[in-house]
Amino acid sequence: MINQEDTISAIVTPSGIGGISVIRLSGKEAISIASKVFHKKSGKSLTDVESHTIHYGYITDPVSGKKLDEVLVSVMKAPRSFTCEDVIEVSCHGGPLITTTILETFLRAGARLAEPGEFTKRAFLNGRIDLAQAEAVIEIIRAKTEEGLRCALWQLEGKLSNDINKIQEDISTALSHIEAYIDFPEEDAGVVMTDIEERVKSALEGVDRLLEGYFRWRPLREGILTAIIGRTNVGKSSLLNVLTGEERAIVTPHPGTTRDIIESMINISGLSLRLLDTAGLRMTEDLAEEEGIKRMYRAAEMAELVLIVLDGSEALKTEDIDILTHTKNKKRVIVINKIDLDNQKEKELDAGYSPIVYTSVVKGEGIEELKNVIRQTILGKVTGLDEGAVVNNIRHKTALENAGKELESFIESVRQELPLEIQALHLRSSMNFLGEITGVVTTEDILDRIFNEFCIGK
Ligand SMILES: Nc1nc2c(ncn2[C@@H]2O[C@H](COP(=O)(O)OP(=O)(O)OP(=O)(O)O)[C@@H](O)[C@H]2O)c(=O)[nH]1
Ligand SMILES: [Mg+2]
Incomplete structure (x- = not known):
């Protein structure tokens, strides 16, 4: 030490x-x-x-x-x-x-x-x-998105700790009722039991609300992984460049230009995307390209959103159909590009519910609409982050899940009329798990693991 x-x-x-x-x-x-x-x-x-x-x-x-x-x-x-x-x-x-x-x-x-x-x-x-606030310091340093930074600042202000403390108060009151009842079994337990159950339910709701926030906001904090995929030469790299506003990826008139995945962060009115440009799909004998194509499908699989680019001036090809079939179950937007060219071809598209946007990347047409559609596709009805406690770290999430399980076990132990000592045990252990978040309950080992992630000087 x-x-x-x-x-x-x-x-x-x-x-x-x-x-x-x-x-x-x-x-x-x-x-x-x-x-x-x-x-x-x-x-x-x-x-x-x-x-x-x-x-x-x-x-x-x-x-x-x-x-x-x-x-x-x-x-x-x-x-x-x-x-x-x-x-x-x-x-x-x-x-x-x-x-x-x-x-x-x-x-x-x-x-x-x-x-x-x-x-x-x-x-x-x-x-x-407290510990949650100390961890917020590292989250602030590492934040890659506006949302990530905002969440971390709220955590530093103590919003998460306040919520945890409120949940703990409920549990601790319930626990003291139970302990009193263990000590004075002759007291009337009826009123007390209702209060205990209500408090534990409210604690459990608090835990669930925080956990739900973790899953709901994670993509917003970390940037939504978005893969641009499509046949070669349809304009994927051009699209990446126009969305990022810089010449990030190489664009040439020759098919097969992009061989490896290129990643760029973009921000669409506050929404952060980790945008991946991939190698275009083309049936080929070239091994390097084949590897690139494997990566394209892997990227599409990992991505939360895929942008499928098609060439408006060409009829659908087997590669296009392959891609459309592969991504049927993904959240996706279909981009029909090169609409500035004269010879537009009708396409029999099985797009399902996926929105279709028509663009000309070289003329900058349809790009604003594409951004709006991306936003709607990702956010659905959600409009933005409400100010409040947000759980954004796995350690906190695990502690909350464990605390939640103990609270559920408590409810179950009441239902089964198990001895009061056992019921109390579940409440105490849920308190301990919550205490790990703020650092009330901690070990040197946990502290070392947390602070070792920092850099020297912080
Ligand atoms: N007319 C027209 N040409 C476009 C448009 N978008 C891209 N291009 C051209 O299409 C060619 C291929 O563009 P890229 O962006 O390299 O295409 P890609 O899909 O990344 O190609 P690969 O990396 O080979 O798979 C280039 O010559 C672009 O200038 C468009 O909207 N209209
Ligand atoms: Mg390319």
């Missing part, structure tokens, strides 16, 4: 060249360590300054006395800081050499290099945030 008493330090900005970089110190000795190497322009020592102030001066090498950089130093005294400890943040010039030199100076002056996630872990261990 790592020592929580040490003063820790790390570079908190990404490595590389930038305007500025920030090096953080946190712990009891933060201010005294910084004052050994930082010389304020005014000559005053850092140990005498107020909390939440910024100071201008130089970092110097304590041995040689050589100036290392001109910096700004922020002082945040415990407990009003991210970690609840004394925190120093040095903003220096943003270069890899200067930042590591300053970090090494701090380490020589008595600090220890922070482990990944250790600043956030301290914020948790010192009670400033």
Whole structure:
């Protein structure tokens, strides 16, 4: 187990060249360590300054006395800081050499290099945030979509923790009734039993609501995997480029241009798609292309939505029919492209319920309509994310599922009139599972697994 008493330090900005970089110190000795190497322009020592102030001066090498950089130093005294400890943040010039030199100076002056996630872990261990909020920090860093970021911010604000606490209150009241009844069996249990059942039902509803949110919003948070598939040369790569607004994929008049899958993120009025351009289908002897085609079907299988592109100027070919049959059960949009060409061919399409959109990618026609149809196909009636608690991590989802199972077992144990001690056991264990989410119940092992996912400096 790592020592929580040490003063820790790390570079908190990404490595590389930038305007500025920030090096953080946190712990009891933060201010005294910084004052050994930082010389304020005014000559005053850092140990005498107020909390939440910024100071201008130089970092110097304590041995040689050589100036290392001109910096700004922020002082945040415990407990009003991210970690609840004394925190120093040095903003220096943003270069890899200067930042590591300053970090090494701090380490020589008595600090220890922070482990990944250790600043956030301290914020948790010192009670400033709970575990769900600590995990929100990493979700914010990793968010790839607007929705993902919004969910993570709500989690950091404590919305998920509040919901969990409310559910726990219900269970804990039910549990205390049962325990009272175990202790004083002569009391009239009738009224109490109704209250217990209502509270457990309401807790179970709370758990189910959070779980439902996990499944409903997952694609929105992570970006909806969307595969563009079709015969060669129909304009798949051109479509990817026009949707992303950049020349991401190579387009040529020759069939078989795209050999491997190209992925791009796009945003259609707030909806994020992970768009895949695939190799076009064509019956072939070429092995490389065959592999590409296998990948096309695999991508189509994995995708939540497929965009099937057909060439409006050509009659349906076996490849088109193959693709249409393969994707019968998928959520799909059929795009008939190249409508700018004169020789449009009628098609006997078995599109089922799939919407058909006519486009000319080169002329930019039908693209807005296609975006609207994609949006409707994915969202159906759903309009957007309501503000609230959203479960967006597997650890939380598993804990909720386990808590839900225990609540159901409780209801079943009441129905079977099992001993009260057994009923109480189910409630207690559902409380424990919920406690894992906020970190009330936790082990060093869980903590290590969570915080190891962080980067150094966070
Ligand atoms: N006239 C016309 N030509 C188009 C349209 N869209 C694409 N093209 C042309 O069709 C050719 C093939 O386009 P790509 O985007 O490379 O087609 P693809 O489906 O990715 O082809 P593969 O990667 O070989 O499977 C290029 O010459 C495009 O300029 C369109 O709407 N109208
Ligand atoms: Mg292509």
